[in-house]
Amino acid sequence: MSAADATRRPTLASGVRLHRDTVRERDVLLFPEGALVLNETAAEVLALCDGERTVAQIAAVLSERYGGADLLADVVELLDGIVAEGLMDRDDDA
Amino acid sequence: MPDPAPTPAAPIPFPLLLVAELSYVCPLHCPYCSNPTGIVGARRSAELPTADWTRVFREASALGVLQLALTGGEPLLRRDLEELCSASRDAGLYSTLVTSALPALDTRVEALRDAGLDHVQVSIQHADRERSDVIGGAVSFDAKLAAARAVRELGMPLTINVVLHRDNLDDVDEIIELAAGLGARRLELANTQYHGWAAVNKQALMPTRAQVERGERIVEAARERLGARMEILWVLPDHFEDLPKPCMGGWGSDAIIIDPTGRVLPCQSAATLPGLPVERVTDSSLEQVWFDSELFNRYRGHAWMQEPCRSCPLGRQDVDHGGCRCQAFALTGDAAATDPVCHLSPHHAALVADRDRILAAAEKNERPPYRYRTTSARQS
Ligand code: SF4
Ligand code: SF4
Numbered sequence: 001m002s003a004a005d006a007t008r009r010p011t012l013a014s015g016v017r018l019h020r021d022t023v024r025e026r027d028v029l030l031f032p033e034g035a036l037v038l039n040e041t042a043a044e045v046l047a048l049c050d051g052e053r054t055v056a057q058i059a060a061v062l063s064e065r066y067g068g069a070d071l072l073a074d075v076v077e078l079l080d081g082i083v084a085e086g087l088m089d090r091d092d093d094a
Numbered sequence: 095m096p097d098p099a100p101t102p103a104a105p106i107p108f109p110l111l112l113v114a115e116l117s118y119v120c121p122l123h124c125p126y127c128s129n130p131t132g133i134v135g136a137r138r139s140a141e142l143p144t145a146d147w148t149r150v151f152r153e154a155s156a157l158g159v160l161q162l163a164l165t166g167g168e169p170l171l172r173r174d175l176e177e178l179c180s181a182s183r184d185a186g187l188y189s190t191l192v193t194s195a196l197p198a199l200d201t202r203v204e205a206l207r208d209a210g211l212d213h214v215q216v217s218i219q220h221a222d223r224e225r226s227d228v229i230g231g232a233v234s235f236d237a238k239l240a241a242a243r244a245v246r247e248l249g250m251p252l253t254i255n256v257v258l259h260r261d262n263l264d265d266v267d268e269i270i271e272l273a274a275g276l277g278a279r280r281l282e283l284a285n286t287q288y289h290g291w292a293a294v295n296k297q298a299l300m301p302t303r304a305q306v307e308r309g310e311r312i313v314e315a316a317r318e319r320l321g322a323r324m325e326i327l328w329v330l331p332d333h334f335e336d337l338p339k340p341c342m343g344g345w346g347s348d349a350i351i352i353d354p355t356g357r358v359l360p361c362q363s364a365a366t367l368p369g370l371p372v373e374r375v376t377d378s379s380l381e382q383v384w385f386d387s388e389l390f391n392r393y394r395g396h397a398w399m400q401e402p403c404r405s406c407p408l409g410r411q412d413v414d415h416g417g418c419r420c421q422a423f424a425l426t427g428d429a430a431a432t433d434p435v436c437h438l439s440p441h442h443a444a445l446v447a448d449r450d451r452i453l454a455a456a457e458k459n460e461r462p463p464y465r466y467r468t469t470s471a472r473q474s
Pocket of ligand 1: 120121122123124126127128129166167168193194217467
């Protein structure tokens with residue numbers, strides 16, 4: 001993890017949407033011809049990715065919700081996975 | 095992502111995809127069109143009205159559907175398409191417009207996007223203007239490129255779709271270049287499946303094995319070169335394989351098709367099967383049709399299977415579901431038979447003989463002209 005990871009302001013790529021699948025009771029990312037099933041934490045992180053918050057701020061919000069643990073490395077790892085799937089823009093390559 | 099295929103004891107899964115065929119009419123006349131040939135005489139006045147589609151989108155979402163394909167014929171012929179896009183968005187569905195780009199997608203796409211459209215899939219017939227227009231049976235190539243550019247200028251995801259056959263397979267490199275240059279996120283290269291009008295034009299369209307193999311190599315190389323920049327889908331032609339595809343992911347397991355007149359179907363060609371009960375969105379809810387109708391239950395699970403599927407030595411019953419019901423019917427006269435693409439089918443030898451006869455004629459350059467797809471009774 002580099003210093004740049006914490007300061008970028010991630011958003012979902014255009015044409016990618018976070019969706020609550022109420023029938024199967026799970027969160028999914030919807031994109032052209034596909035869907036990615038998310039666990040609860042992933043859905044929470046992605047809901048915070050509004051292009052305004054930095055990764056560090058997102059980790060801080062979660063940390064507050066979960067009793068102060070340092071979650072930065074986890075958030076970076078999760079977002080890297082979404083970027084690798086081509087589902088997320090980073091402010092540095094948007 | 096699809097749920098596991100149903101076994102006789104397994105519960106019926108929730109559907110993921112709704113294919114809404116909004117109109118049979120189309121400004122193009124592709125000879126490989128998968129629409130049924132029986133659409134000659136289709137009338138716009140028989141099309142399902144806005145209010146029914148809107149209700150159906152809500153019912154589909156409540157049933158678990160995530161993806162909506164707005165298709166046809168040509169969905170752009172619907173004046174209420176903006177309304178339908180916002181109905182899709184309100185229902186929480188992810189919408190894809192599957193279009194020829196005519197008429198006037200380039201000037202209309204922004205309004206569609208604003209209404210709630212998520213993704214656009216534009217068909218192209220060839221990378222060369224003249225040849226694309228000849229295959230599509232209409233001057234359309236420039237309008238398609240203009241529309242694709244308009245989609246990308248809005249930042250929307252774009253898929254380019256090309257149905258492959260004898261007259262464009264040799265130009266797969268140019269097609270890939272064109273799609274990448276347009277900024278497509280996905281390129282669908284689907285070898286012709288011989289349903290609907292494509293079955294009528296089989297002799298004109300079927301490529302040689304050498305063409306298919308070369309195409310495959312080019313796609314492999316392009317995938318390596320382009321990496322994540324553009325995903326390339328390559329759907330093999332059935333007649334060169336000896337195991338069938340799982341048609342629609344299995345009968346009644348992933349998808350619901352609704353035709354322009356409101357008939358609910360498990361696959362786009364199912365209307366060609368004789369003796370199937372007719373279900374309409376105006377008579378029953380999607381939920382009733384999906385779970386309880388004889389139509390959707392007929393080829394679910396294994397109980398309907400015949401030999402060799404019934405005791406498949408390859409254990410593929412849940413992998414390919416015995417192949418395509420419509421192809422089984424078209425080639426054997428029995429919709430419950432094993433798809434003759436399967437080498438275990440007693441009809442496989444006849445399929446191979448038919449293919450080889452067509453290929454031998456192709457070698458000698460004996461080919462009939464296209465019979466263009468039409469909905470107009472006068473032209474056919
Ligand atoms: S395949 Fe061609 S003729 Fe058929 S609906 Fe699509 S664009 Fe129209
Ligand atoms: S016998 Fe039936 S189930 Fe087995 S591979 Fe052939 S088509 Fe599939």
